[in-house]
Amino acid sequence: MKYNFDEIIERRGTGSGKWETYDKDVIPLWVADMDFAVAKEVQDDLLKRVEHGVFGYSAHTLPELLDTICIRTQKLYNWKIYPEQIIFFPGLGSALNACCRAFGNPGNEVLVQPPIYFPFMDAIRNQNKSVNHAPLIRDDTTEYIEYEIDYAKLDESIDTNTKLFLLSNPHNPVGKMYNKDQLTKLATIAESNDLVICSDEIHCELILDNKIHCPTASISDEIAARCVTLMAPSKTFNLAGLSCGYAIIQNPDLMLQVREASAGIIPGVNVMGYTAALSAFQHGNIWLQQLLEYLQENRDYVLQYIDKHMPNIRSTRPEATYLMWLDCSQINIPDANPQAFFLKNARVAFSDGAMFGPGGDGFIRLNLACPKSVLETALNRMHNAINKL
The missing domain is CATH 3.90.1150.10 (Aspartate Aminotransferase, domain 1)
Structure with missing residues (x-):
């Protein structure tokens, strides 16, 4: 078509x-x-769900969507994940807030690389944390503006009060894709400073020029052990209003902390979001x-x-x-x-x-x-x- x-x-x-x-x-x-x-296909599946006529609570496990996410992640990135390593969120804004709440205490710092998606700063402040800016370095020597990482300055900006690193991969707003070497260097700095990495990868399938996205946690088991990966079909398939996102957390201890931070305040996925996400991943x-x-x-x-x-x-x-x-x-x-x-x-x-x-x-x-x-x-x-x- x-x-x-x-x-x-x-x-x-x-x-x-x-x-x-x-x-x-x-x-x-x-x-x-x-x-x-x-x-x-997504429109048709949503219409079928509406015609069913009953809109009760959705299940907590959503096995078909979980299996579909695992299969898709393996196919796209050669990254093996399992259903029990996935937790759903109604949107990645709530997931960012859950991570900022889960890791560290009030008054601790959260590291970001500005210019950065502004809800990062909102989530940090919402959870009574402080923003630690480690700006990207602008390069004007090329035809178009490019941004690079000053790894030494980023490392120097971290102290014992810094507990979490919010990473935008691909980067919003500058459109930068991080390659494996860059992500490995960032993760090494995070590991040496005992930081949890929350990698917002909501734009991971909106990759131009036939390039291939590299999920941060896919690089090694050691990196995965300190990483929370945020993904969603919402940006890719234009489903933001249907509220379905998820986090991939391979470390059970981090998963427990995120679940505890979310308990009672963050709802699950609604039935239409579930239907749209499953259809988009399977047929889009x-x-x-x-x-x-x-x-x-x-x-x-x-x-x-x-x-x-x-x-x-x-x-x-x-x-x-x-x-x-x-x-x-x-x-x-x-x-x-x-x-x-x-x-x-x-x-x-x-x-x-x-x-x-x-x-x-x-x-x-x-x-x-x-x-x-x-x-x-x-x-x-x-x-x-x-x-x-």
Whole structure:
């Protein structure tokens, strides 16, 4: 089946946070969900579940989904996991909070690599912990902005008060994929400082240019023993509103700590989320392959447009995710706030780079997971707004 990602689907009036936060004349390219219909097979399976007509509590074990996750993980990453090593969450935001609650005591530090997905900082503060920033190092010597790790400074930033490392792999917002050598170095630092690693890998199947994702915990048994891996079908298959995510925890002691931190406050997966996740993993691969091709085309179009029409903006070239990280600091924007400028003058909504911590000022995050015609209109609006300065 050939999917039509050029189709414009009206999302206003459906309770969409992405489309109903701003006025009707604003193009929303901010929050990370996609403007594409899910795979037909997923829609059909959801309709069958609705037609059943009974929506009682879901089971705690969900054996078919557990087995499907284990099979998929083995196939994609050659990583052997077992059903008892998986715990479900209604979303990875709740999983991040559970990890921040589980590991360490109030007042302890949690290590992050900014600019970073801002709910990391929210989860840390929600659980009365402190944020320890070990910023990525920006490299401007290449055609596009790249980010590297200063391993020595990262190691130096850790002290006995640091208990947890929140890792974004692939990295949101810069779109960086970590390779095995990089992850091994990070894990070695974590091991030498006795840190638990919470590796948020929600974008693990949104890998561009036919590259292959490396799960942090898949590298060795020693790394797996201190690792909590967070995954979900929500970003990959556009199912965020159906609330189904999971953590893979191969160390029984860490699993117990996460379960205890979650008990009584984090609900299980709802029946529709279970149905959608199972269907997507079992039947969504053709849709996903076509999606990745479309996302690559959109990414390349944005880069070409910026190079031709807005050369004062510099961008990353994401290896993964459908998010682009744009440096607008060389444009003479009032108050140096590109998010507010483009919202007011171009009527396009982006995520504000400042929200992503140190290194985010002057940036916006652009979501390119929309029909190309929408992207074209948004970029033209940006260009026109800049020309009026």
